[in-house]
Structures are given as C-alpha cells and as structure tokens.
Amino acid sequence: MKGLKNFFNKKSRNVSSKKNVKPKKEKLTREIAFSREKVRKIISLTVFSIICLSLLFNIIFFSKYQSIKNSVQASESHIEDELNQVEEGDVGYSDSVIPFTEDFLTAYYNIPRENEKRDQRLETLNNYFVSGFDTTTLETIEDFKGDRKINSLRYIETEQLGNNKMNVHFDVSYEITEIEIVEEEVEKEVKDDKDKDKKKKVTEVVEKEKPKTIKDSVEIVVPVVTNGQGYAVADNPSLTSRDLTANIKDQNDSIEGEDVSTTERENIKSFLNEFFTSYGTSDEKLPFMANVEKGLTGKILSSATIQDVAVNNEGDYQIIADVVYQNEETSFNSTYTYYLIASKEKNSYFIDEIKQGGF
Structure with a gap:
C-alpha cells in the first residue's frame, strides 16, 4: 500500500x-x-x-x-x-602675309631707269627673299632702257602647301615704258664755206629717244615660307592664268505663300511707288511706311516694278521689286532689286524689313 x-x-x-x-x-x-x-x-x-x-x-x-x-x-x-x-603649315599663317606680299610685289615690279636706283632695288629685294637667294637672277635688264611701274594690286587667295609653305596669288596691273633710240633726218642751217654771209641748209641724221609704253595685267603667284614669326619669299614668282567667272544658270528666287489678287497687286504697286519715293530722299513720311532708321539721299524714283509677290498664312507679304533711281543732279538711271517683307494694316501696308540679295 x-x-x-x-x-x-x-x-x-x-x-x-x-x-x-x-x-x-x-x-x-x-x-x-x-x-x-x-x-x-x-x-x-x-x-x-x-x-x-x-x-x-x-x-x-x-x-x-x-x-x-x-x-x-x-x-x-x-x-x-x-x-x-x-604639319600642313597653318601655324604662323595669318592675314599678315597679304601686306607682306603686297610690299614685295611693289618692290619687285617697280624698276627705275637709273642704274644706281636699280642696284638699290636689288638690295631691297634681298630683304624679302630667303637667305642665300641670288636676286641678280630675277631679270636680265642690262640692255633694257626704260622703267616698269606697278599700277594696282588685287589680292586673290592664299594656297596652303604644308611645311609652313604657301602660294599667295595676286592680280597685278603694271606698265612698261621702253626707250627706243631711233635715227631721224633733220635739216638745219649752217654757214656756207664759200660765202660766209650766206647760210645753207644741210641734212643730218640724229638719234632721238622714243618712249613706247605697254600695259598689262597678270595673275602672279608668290611662294612664301614662314617660321611663325615672319615671312620670306622662297623662290622666283610664277605667272598663271585662269578665268574667275563661271557659267551659272539663273536661280529664280522662290517666295513662300499664295498669290495675291490683281487688285491687291495694284494696291501694293501703288504703295511701293510712295515708299520708294520717300526712301530715295529720306523724307518725313518714311518712318510711317517702313521700319528703317534711314533711307537714301539724292535719289529720284523713276519707276518701281513688282517681280513677284505672295502672302503667307500669318499675313506677311514677300515682295521682290525692281526699282529705277535717278541721280538728282544728272539724268543717269540705275536699276536696283529689293526684297521686302511687309504687313497689312487696315487698307495700308508697312515694310517690316528690307533684305539684301534674297529672302
């Protein structure tokens, strides 16, 4: 238990x-x-x-x-x-090569008549050429009697060659005057050997200087080198020839917008007559017709013709107009083409802008 x-x-x-x-x-x-x-x-x-x-x-x-x-x-x-x-030689190049070449060509083309001044010219040219260049090989003018003078210089272009080298192109107008020695027969009176109280005419051959001047215009190419600080002519210049004009088809200026009616075209023409009248003389009406600071002076309007006109969706008008102005002191007339942008205010027009050469 x-x-x-x-x-x-x-x-x-x-x-x-x-x-x-x-x-x-x-x-x-x-x-x-x-x-x-x-x-x-x-x-x-x-x-x-x-x-x-x-x-x-x-x-x-x-x-x-x-x-x-x-x-x-x-x-x-x-x-x-x-x-x-x-590497291509752009370093050291600037527009300063142009006045350098101008000065060189002035000294190069101006050849005086006197031998002493010709020697001075060669000394001057030595300062333009690279060291060691023989300037006596530039021309053979020992038998040349006369001078050469430069009339004008016109810069064309500078062609980069690399390694600090360039070709400078100029158009040069000059004239050469050469003195030719010609023989002429002249008559003069001398005392007669037989009769001292009488004189007789005799013919003599004399030499006379006859200057002959020719004018010419060439394109010259000057080879120039630079060290980045200055320039020197590297070698003899060379002549070249080319035509700077080109056969270019006319490119019609197209304007944007819709054509205006015949009635409005006539209204615009009437306005242009008033405007170009004021524009030619800069009268007091001009500020109320155009956004321009100042017009012309002494130009009398002969006619104003519309080449083309159109209006765009914003209500701006593009107008091409040919304007003939006469000089107020002469009867000489010249035609000018204007490209205008205008707007319409009620029943009148206002020139907002005048463009040059196209829209």
Missing part, C-alpha cells in the same frame, strides 16, 4: 512537472519561429536592395565611363586635327 502510494505520488509529480514545462516550450518555439521568418524577409529584402543598388551604380558608372570615353576620344580627335594643321 505504501509502495502504491509512492508510485502515484511519483506519477503525480512527473505529470505536474510535465505540465509546467510543456507550455513554456511551446511558447518559446512559436516566438523563435516568428522571429526567424521576419529576419529572413528582412535579409532577403536587404540583399535584393543591395543587388538593385549595385546594378544602378553599375549602370551610372558605365554611362559616366562611356561619356568620359567619348569626350576623351573627341579631344584626341581635335588634338590630332590641330597637329595635322600644324
């Missing part, structure tokens, strides 16, 4: 002990499971965010890298172009 009681007491303690422990274990297990799930979500979200940020930074970095790369390539290309220009 006592052993049975002890058994039940022991059983009861074990049950009581299990009851006290088991609830605690279940509660602890639930809390740990919930925390792990939450931590897993946070970690996953963090890792995903890091991956997204990494991708974003990579994209930004690649874009920046590509931009920098393109910029560097463009800079390298620009530097290479600059170096190529230096």
